[in-house]
Amino acid sequence: MPLDFSPSREPLSTFSLAGMTDIVLLLLIFFLLTSNFIPQMGIRVTLPQVESSAPVERDYVTVVLTDEGTYYVNGQRVSESRLVASIRSAKTTQSALVLRADQGATIGQFATVASAAQALNLRVLMATERNRR
Template sequence: MRRTGRELLPLSIRMDITSLIDIVFLLLVFFMLTSSFSAQSGVQVHLPRAVTADIRTRENLTITISSGNLLHLGERIVTLRELRERLEREAGGQRPILIRADKTAALGRVVEVWDLCRTLGITQVNIATQESGEGGF
């Protein structure tokens, strides 16, 4: 095999990632602007898991039912009567209600709160759950 006087020079491979960085930055800005963060109340509850868990973004009035079946409105423990008075004052049938019930709380207590909301004409009542990891229980 004869060699000619011309030798092949090694090719310099260069990858331009400027457009990739631009796209990643735009996605980062998009997700930062469209995400919504809501502060959870200080009462520690273990939410049940659900396949159909959904994130609600409107401002909810949060009612928490602890494992001892105590009702919490914010950080304060309230009775069913106090809860009724507060719901009549604040919700007015327009503000959505979020019930955060511990998974060990009695179902009867959750139904009492749900029924109270329905009696007061509040139609947007949601129950907080955790998203199930594998698409099943």
């Protein structure tokens, strides 16, 4: 008696897209999440808005100035009296200091950071946000 190897059922003529949509959804979530990973400091400040901004060098010392008058050097909170020493210890080969100052910060606080940078022979760059229109 010969064996019958013919399929008893008809082949599937439809293709399920459920697996494909799951993969597309996961890829979409991955790209949305990773596109928001822009290197920014964890200290919240409202940067001044300007019409255009220049790109910033990668090799710099970052000083954050909050609206309460608190200073942060590379993410570490420092007092005003220790500002120059903290910038000096953070500086290795950098030639620039990026100041991320809140809009509510005073010009006197900015002058304190600028004089500390001048004492250490650093250029001062002001971080801003581009005006969105």
